[in-house]
Amino acid sequence: MMKHKTLKLSVLSIALTSLLTACGGGGGSDEGSTTPPFASKTVSGQAVDFYLKNATVTLTDCLDSNGLPLVEKTGDKGEFTFKTTEKCQSSAMTVTGGTDIATGLSFTGTLKIQKTDLQNFNSAAVVVSPLTTLQVYAGSAGIESLLTNLGLSAETLAKLKASNFNLAGFDPVKDASAKDMATIFVIQQLANQIEDSLQSISKSDGSVALDASKATELAFGALVKQLSAGKLFTDGTTKLDTTVLQNLLTTVKADATTAINDNTIVIDNSVLDQISHSVSTVADALNTVVTTGGNLTAEALQQKLQNNEGGIQDQLQAELLTPVYSDFKLANYDLTQIKGSATAPLAIGLSQLTSNLNVSFKMKNATTSLKDTIKLAFALHGIRGTAQKDLNVTVNSIQATFDNTGNLEKAIIPAGAKITISSTINSLKNATFTIDQDIKVSSSNGAISLQALIDSNATLKGYYNQYYSELATGDAINATAYVLPISYVIDADLNLPTSQANFNGENFSAPSITAYFKLN
Secondary structure, eight states: OHHHHHHHHHHHHHHHHHHHHHTTOTTOOOTTOOOOOOOOOEEEEEEBTTBEETOEEEEEEEEOTTSOEEEEEOOTTSEEEEEOBTTBSEEEEEEEOSEETTTOOBOOSEEEEEEEESTTOOSSSEEEOHHHHHHHTOTTSOHHHHHHHHTOOHHHHHHHHHTTSOGGGOOHHHHSBHHHHHHHHHHHHHHHHHHHHHHHOBOTTSOBSSOHHHHHHHHHHHHHHHHHHSOSBOTTSSOBOHHHHHHHHHHHHHHHHHHHOOTTOOOOHHHHHHHHHHHHHHHHHHHHHHHHSSSOBHHHHHHHHHTTGGGHHHHHHHHHSOOEEEEEEETTEEHHHHHHTTTSOEEEOGGGHHHHOEEEEEEETOOSOEEEEEEEEEEEEEEETTEEEEEEEEEEEEEEEEOTTSOEEEEEEOTTOEEEEEESOTTOOOEEEEOSSOEEOBOTTSEEEHHHHHHTOHHHHHHHHHHHHTOOTTOEEEEEEEEEESSSEEOGGGOOOEEEEEETTEEEEEEEEEEEEEEO
16 A cells, blocks of 8 residues: 555656646746846937037926926036836937027027837937927928938938938937038027017917917928928028028918917017028028038037137027017116115106106017017006005007117007006096007107007096096005017016906906105
8 A cells, every 4th residue: 555655646746747847837947938127228318409408308208206207407518318217118308498508598499309219229329409309290291301401411311311310319419510510500590489489479368379389389390391392591501591481481470370369469570570580690600600611510610609709609699589578667767676666665746647657668689670569557556544546547459669679669559459447436437448540659768658648538538637636745656567568578587577457357467567656
């Protein structure tokens, strides 16, 4: 019995051993497994307008623990690094902000790259550039034909074709000629100018008409349309073809108007003229540097701009800064004086109150004549002890014209514009009326004058005179101007607060200035 039992156990042991061996058990080698464990990879990147330092790189398909896209910052030469993870092996990227090291200007545009396999990327660095951005918006358009019409050199095109147009592996600062780099830079400046201008447009309630994403789409969409149809630059140069550029900007205006879908917003042609003038001047200046610089490399061109050789950086800065409203004054007082008036009210004679109620400003960075439509409100708040009396006047349309140095040449309330009046004085009823003829409201010193507005309309003058008769020497009066430009924005460096103007049904959000006065 013991012999038979031992034999059975031996047979069972052999059977189990065979079974384990067949299943890969028993401590043998793992020859059946073909998937290696994930190994994180450090990926280098480069942000190029010329190189962009301190820019923000957003990996749009890689999320952190809070569900937000991962973000990296670029170094002094546009470089950045990040490590792949099991959950972040492929991603699209967006680059915003930072400073172009060649021009010294803040980068206001957007660079993009399509979703890329970062774990298996073989080039030295993932480059995010104007060319990769063009590729993102190319759609069905062939990238080879777009780059050919862009005017890139045969050498660069051959290099790109050999890489199967792996634009993410092409750093134009290192791999292109000075002419090619200048060409790439110019199209990005054109896109920047378009984006900045479109993002500046406000709706009548003060909200933004187009966000940054849509503005970028419209800018590069217009570039793709033009480069699909033909060339943008004159042959062999970095000079823009004037007629072609005008056609491109006309396309931008039409597409933006459709996207905004608000018939009260009209993009003035002076906006397009400003863009055309600025970018064309930059293109011409770079063409001079490239053609007189011999066999110049892109890196050498970047260095020339950084060193401001021949004043080239100064020239580019003067042209590429977007026009913004600046140099504000209210009642002839500047912002520093106005800020101090909150604690130390400014003295103003009762008899001079009306003539002093004006708001003035300039258009900083203007290089051509500019036009804009402005929505404006004046709010007067009189205080005597516990008694308070208000008068509010809103004009929904003032057409302003600025000369090429940014000074206000004229301001007109056009026929058909609407004026609203509201007051806390019981004898005054709120009113809204439409102007039946153009009214000039600009004064000789380039200010928009409340007195000119009051004197232009009998109804408004009657309301104001009643309000004025309620005031007396010794009263405190706070005057607020709400200024809402439609086509341009107010310089953010002024730090003007955004306030809500809501008077007799006319409701909008706008930058505001409040001055505090004591009547004497």
